[in-house]
Amino acid sequence: xxxxxxxxxxxxxxxxxxxxxxxxxxxxxxxxxxxxxxxxxxxxxxxxxxxxxxxxxxxxxxxxxxxxxxxxxxxxxxxxxxxxxxxxxxxxxxxxxxxxxxxxxxxxxxx
Amino acid sequence: xxxxxxxxxxxxxxxxxxxxxxxxxxxxxxxxxxxxxxxxxxxxxxxxxxxxxxxxxxxxxxxxxxxxxxxxxxxxxxxxxxxxxxxxxxxxxxxxxxxxxxxxxxxxxxxxxxxx
Numbered sequence: 698x699x700x701x702x703x704x705x706x707x708x709x710x711x712x713x714x715x716x717x718x719x720x721x722x723x724x725x726x727x728x729x730x731x732x733x734x735x736x737x738x739x740x741x742x743x744x745x746x747x748x749x750x751x752x753x754x755x756x757x758x759x760x761x762x763x764x765x766x767x768x769x770x771x772x773x774x775x776x777x778x779x780x781x782x783x784x785x786x787x788x789x790x791x792x793x794x795x796x797x798x799x800x801x802x803x804x805x806x807x808x
Numbered sequence: 809x810x811x812x813x814x815x816x817x818x819x820x821x822x823x824x825x826x827x828x829x830x831x832x833x834x835x836x837x838x839x840x841x842x843x844x845x846x847x848x849x850x851x852x853x854x855x856x857x858x859x860x861x862x863x864x865x866x867x868x869x870x871x872x873x874x875x876x877x878x879x880x881x882x883x884x885x886x887x888x889x890x891x892x893x894x895x896x897x898x899x900x901x902x903x904x905x906x907x908x909x910x911x912x913x914x915x916x917x918x919x920x921x922x923x924x
Contacts, residue, residue, distance in 0.1 A: 701850070731912045740899055740915040741851065785850050789909035794839065795864060796909065798850030 698723055701788050701799035709805045716773040718802050720786030723767065729789035730762055731796065732771045736782045745771060776806045810834070812916035814900050820922045826888035829919045832881070833902030840877060841913065842885050843899040851899055851915075857883065858905060890923045897921070 702721050710716045718732075729748055733741035747753045747760040747769070759772040769788075773780055783803050787796040813832040821827050833840050838859050843851035854873065856864040859880040868875065872891070877883040887894055897920050903913035 705848075729910055729912075733912075740897075740918045743912045743914070746912055787850075787912070794858075794903075794906055794909040795841065795853055795856055796912065798852070800848065800850045 699799070700724060700790075700797045701786055703784075703786050703799035703802045705800060705802060707803040707805050709807060710776050712776060712778060712806055712808045714776050714806075716776045716780065716804055716806070718771040718773075718784050718786075718804065720769045720771075720788075720799055721767055722769070722786075722788045722797075724788065724790050724797075725764075725767060727767075727788045727790055730760070730769045731787040731789075732758075732760060732769075733785040733787060733798075734782045735785055735801065741785055773804075776804075778806050778808045780804060781806050812900055812902050812914055814898075814916035814919055816919055817917060818920050818922075820924060821890055823892055823923050824889040826886065827890050827921060828884055828886045829898050829900075829921075831883045831885070831900030831916060833883075833900070834914060836904070837902035838880070838905035839903045839907075839913075840883050841901040841903075842875060842883070843901065843915075845897045845899055845918075847896075854885070887921075890921075892923050895921055895923045 732745040735741045745760040761770045783801040785801045786799040840857040842854040845851040897918045900916045901913040
């Protein structure tokens with residue numbers, strides 16, 4: 698079992714729809730959770746962080762965390778073609794100052 | 809504020825040749841990470857430095873990979889000799905000391921290595 702698992706996609710949504718990206722992790726002691734966006738040929742860019750159970754909203758992005766289920770998700774409202782990218786879920790282990798990344802989910806927003 | 813600076817952006821070498829990558833972190837960031845990202849995969853940690861000390865190099869293939877951060881600022885990652893399987897993007901990231909796992913960290917633009 699991988700430490701951080703994501704559906705590779707691609708996830709295709711029409712412009713203006715809500716895109717829902719999911720991630721599960723295996724280390725129950727993990728404390729910090731991140732979503733990175735990576736455009737083709739570019740490096741990952743941090744877009745959201747979440748630490749507590751529940752929802753965290755930032756503009757069109759909402760991160761959701763459920764530690765009991767070891768599940769993190771990212772919702773993108775009013776999806777735009779410019780949101781088309783790979784979304785990487787990253788988790789900080791219980792011990793150690795480093796992030797473990799999932800393989801990413803490819804999102805395609807069709808206009 | 810300048811971000812994490814990496815060079816070169818691209819490198820093509822023949823197998824068995826040596827190659828080196830350079831990274832300059834964000835000013836004031838004590839923690840520096842080298843990651844490798846294979847096509848279609850997420851980044852995987854190779855080595856983490858706290859100042860000049862390598863505190864996590866468990867995933868670094870030490871038979872052919874080496875890294876240094878002599879003055880606790882910029883860092884060099886070297887591969888000698890390179891193999892075809894080393895073709896990947898090598899990413900450098902930095903964070904304030906002890907904060908990378910809490911706040912996440914910033915990546916440089918990466919070096920795309922192709923071994924032929």
